[in-house]
Amino acid sequence: MIIFGTKSYLYQLAILTLVCAQCGNPAAHTLRKRVTKFTLFFVPLFPISTKYTTQCTFCGAEQRITEEQANQLQEQAAGGQSHGQHPQQQPYQS
Secondary structure: OOOEEEEEEEEEEEEEEEEOOOOOOEEEEEEEEEEEEEEEOOEEEEEEEEEEEEEEOOOOOEEEEOHHHHHHHHHHHHHHHHOOOOOOOOEOOO
């Protein structure tokens, strides 16, 4: 008998201040990466899919974004923290 399946891992990459496309409020957004891996006998072996999302902490709206957009937002967050500044508020729509 072979036991197989999938397991998802959720990583929080950054917290940014953006203008929410859903509610229109400038609020903190969490940048998240979800990796789904194939498992064999409960051991994760290799990734099947990777998805990036942002979630508004004000209204809870979640938007899917591309890997390139996620990398840009992560660089923006890292750049703002290294210079002692907050990331700029930008409207974000997918």
